Amino acid sequence: MPFLMKPKTFKTLDVRPMLAEGNEPFQIIRERVDALTAGHGLTVLAPFLPAPLIEMLRSEGFESDMEHRPDGAWAVNFWRP
Secondary structure, eight states, X not given: OOGGGSOSEEEEEEOHHHXXXXXXXXXXXXXXXXXXXXXXXXXXXXXXXOHHHHHHHHHTTOEEEEEEOTTXXXXXXXXXX
């Protein structure tokens, strides 16, 4: 995939507080990715690499990349090509 296809605008959703409270963030993530428009993406911040989420969204046509941050969190970007 050409680098230029990646959106320039990403909204960030930090799910770490939700997970720390014992809440499942999937529904909120689902709503946010379903609402993405052309040229926009979503960055999910999580305390672990959300591999099942990445696989599920890739199977739906989303692209992703990820970064393990110095603070230990994972930042995973999702967008539609």
